[in-house]
Amino acid sequence: MAQIKFFDTTLRDGEQSPGVNLNQLEKLEIAKQLERLGMDIMEAGFPASSKGDFESVRQIARTIKDTSVTGLARTFKSDIDIAWDALKDAEEPRLHVFLATSPIHMTRKLMKTPEEVIETSVEMVSYAKKKFTHVEWSAEDASRSDLDFLVTIINKVIDAGATVINLPDTVGYTTPEEYGRMFRYVRENVPNIDRVDLSAHCHDDLGMAVANSIAAIENGVTQVEGTINGIGERAGNASLEEIALALKIRNDHYQHGTNLDLKEIKRTSDLVSKLTGMVVPANKAVVGRNAFAHESGIHQDGVLKDVTTYEIITPEMVGVKSNNLVLGKHSGRHAFKDKVEQMGYKLSEEKIMEAFKTFKALTDSKKEVTDDDLFTILTDLQTDSVSISQYKLESFQVQYGSFNLPTATVALTTPDGERVETARTGKGSVEALYNTLEELVQEEVHLTDYQLNSVGKGRDALAEVHVMVTVQDVEMSGRGSAQDVLEASANAFINALNRVLVNQSRTDQMKEVQV
Numbered sequence: 001m002a003q004i005k006f007f008d009t010t011l012r013d014g015e016q017s018p019g020v021n022l023n024q025l026e027k028l029e030i031a032k033q034l035e036r037l038g039m040d041i042m043e044a045g046f047p048a049s050s051k052g053d054f055e056s057v058r059q060i061a062r063t064i065k066d067t068s069v070t071g072l073a074r075t076f077k078s079d080i081d082i083a084w085d086a087l088k089d090a091e092e093p094r095l096h097v098f099l100a101t102s103p104i105h106m107t108r109k110l111m112k113t114p115e116e117v118i119e120t121s122v123e124m125v126s127y128a129k130k131k132f133t134h135v136e137w138s139a140e141d142a143s144r145s146d147l148d149f150l151v152t153i154i155n156k157v158i159d160a161g162a163t164v165i166n167l168p169d170t171v172g173y174t175t176p177e178e179y180g181r182m183f184r185y186v187r188e189n190v191p192n193i194d195r196v197d198l199s200a201h202c203h204d205d206l207g208m209a210v211a212n213s214i215a216a217i218e219n220g221v222t223q224v225e226g227t228i229n230g231i232g233e234r235a236g237n238a239s240l241e242e243i244a245l246a247l248k249i250r251n252d253h254y255q256h257g258t259n260l261d262l263k264e265i266k267r268t269s270d271l272v273s274k275l276t277g278m279v280v281p282a283n284k285a286v287v288g289r290n291a292f293a294h295e296s297g298i299h300q301d302g303v304l305k306d307v308t309t310y311e312i313i314t315p316e317m318v319g320v321k322s323n324n325l326v327l328g329k330h331s332g333r334h335a336f337k338d339k340v341e342q343m344g345y346k347l348s349e350e351k352i353m354e355a356f357k358t359f360k361a362l363t364d365s366k367k368e369v370t371d372d373d374l375f376t377i378l379t380d381l382q383t384d385s386v387s388i389s390q391y392k393l394e395s396f397q398v399q400y401g402s403f404n405l406p407t408a409t410v411a412l413t414t415p416d417g418e419r420v421e422t423a424r425t426g427k428g429s430v431e432a433l434y435n436t437l438e439e440l441v442q443e444e445v446h447l448t449d450y451q452l453n454s455v456g457k458g459r460d461a462l463a464e465v466h467v468m469v470t471v472q473d474v475e476m477s478g479r480g481s482a483q484d485v486l487e488a489s490a491n492a493f494i495n496a497l498n499r500v501l502v503n504q505s506r507t508d509q510m511k512e513v514q515v
């Protein structure tokens with residue numbers, strides 16, 4: 001059975017989702033999980049686009065060993081040089097360079113003739129090939145490009161040294177039949193096509209990204225690109241977990257395998273959702289909360305008699321586990337450590353003790369601590385460990401009821417170590433809390449988005465809040481969890497603000513290095 005290579009671009013195209021802004025630690029955390037999932041290639045960012053992206057790609061390239069790490073570049077020598085600096089320490093340095101080939105993009109955006117697009121692509125691929133072992137060239141908007149023009153340019157970039165040819169459906173316009181036909185045409189008309197990997201990259205504007213990717217596989221591609229949970233620019237990219245499961249469950253039909261460890265899918269999806277703040281819809285295939293739930297009597301009856309009557313994917317296959325080791329008030333360090341390890345976390349003793357303390361505090365107010373709760377505790381612990389002075393919430397109190405004006409009193413420690421306290425009112429309890437926090441902090445902060453979700457089920461589920469704030473024109477996301485909605489709201493606000501401080505400190509450090 002031929003294996004299809006999976007190319008994940010959650011950290012590049014996925015991060016292009018409006019409102020998503022991952023910091024370096026969060027990107028590294030996702031990268032490590034993608035490696036655990038068995039991804040063949042991961043696109044860690046676009047190094048020339050910002051210092052932050054450059055640093056993240058460099059750190060991921062230096063850390064990740066079992067997944068090939070790549071970065072995006074425009075057809076500029078300067079982009080390729082910057083990408084090389086970020087990627088040269090990777091196990092097998094790999095570049096992804098792109099240029100649009102459709103008439104509309106060439107004439108209206110690039111202002112280049114088709115001949116110039118060929119010349120630039122060839123020149124930049126051969127320039128990149130002098131440095132990188134693998135060079136992927138993408139024909140942006142390939143699905144709206146002239147087929148014979150594609151054949152001409154692909155022949156030339158292969159001769160120039162490209163090792164992967166990617167033909168994206170950049171605007172999610174194509175149909176499965178058309179997209180498959182494009183790959184068939186290219187395979188039939190480019191003599192050296194078997195020397196390279198042929199790759200599909202689909203967007204979901206018409207809801208056909210996964211179907212188009214599968215059509216591409218049926219027509220000979222050896223690599224598919226996409227993101228976890230299908231996040232990405234506009235309506236998003238193809239969901240890699242859906243493609244992987246389609247190949248697995250219908251291998252009688254498609255006869256292609258993957259190198260993914262499917263049991264890591266749910267965990268990867270949860271991590272991406274948590275760190276990006278992009279909540280997975282309950283009915284999303286493979287990873288949605290309801291993907292394995294049976295609600296109606298006839299279905300429940302069928303499942304009780306024989307689970308395969310209504311279940312084509314078992315929850316265990318994608319790592320949705322039944323919680324057999326219940327952690328609660330009376331659990332000790334050994335059971336806790338065992339559980340953390342079972343969940344795949346490799347933490348130092350010190351970190352385990354830190355997590356254990358948070359866990360114990362939670363058991364005072366919660367009968368049973370679920371895997372979801374633990375996941376939240378452990379992820380917060382791993383992504384919050386930044387050693388600069390930050391804001392710290394000391395205490396808060398909110399008074400509200402049917403007849404009085406909601407009033408919040410908050411005490412904070414500022415990054416300078418000073419304790420500050422004040423009270424403010426608002427139309428509701430959350431607004432009162434945020435008005436008070438905005439008043440207390442030194443920066444001018446504006447809340448632009450607020451989302452509340454519950455982690456787990458039942459009355460004692462954890463509340464998880466995602467916010468977007470702007471601080472002096474910088475947009476930043478933040479998240480916070482707690483058993484209480486107001487505490488989670490305050491934590492999310494402080495988290496966003498601290499993330500701005502961390503970013504500023506990093507930029508300042510870089511400026512010092514440059515001077």
Ligand SMILES: CC(=O)SCCNC(=O)CCNC(=O)[C@H](O)C(C)(C)COP(=O)(O)OP(=O)(O)OC[C@H]1O[C@@H](n2cnc3c(N)ncnc32)[C@H](O)[C@@H]1OP(=O)(O)O
Pocket residue numbers: 013016046048049050073074075076098099100109110111140170233
């Ligand atoms: C389909 C995709 O997903 S492509 C990837 C898209 N991702 C991103 O854009 C995220 C990161 N981008 C950025 O941070 C910024 O856009 C930057 C730093 C890359 C560039 O910023 P700016 O220099 O200010 O240019 P801006 O983004 O406004 O315009 C893009 C320019 O690149 C050109 N361009 C677009 N694609 C390419 C390409 N593949 N190779 C070379 N030039 C290109 C455009 O024609 C335009 O050129 P012009 O300035 O001569 O008109």
Ligand SMILES: CC(C)C(=O)C(=O)O
Pocket residue numbers: 013072098138139140141166168169170171201203
């Ligand atoms: C950069 C390219 C591959 C892209 O993301 C697209 O065309 O959608």
Ligand SMILES: [Mg+2]
Pocket residue numbers: 013168170201203233
């Ligand atoms: Mg894309």
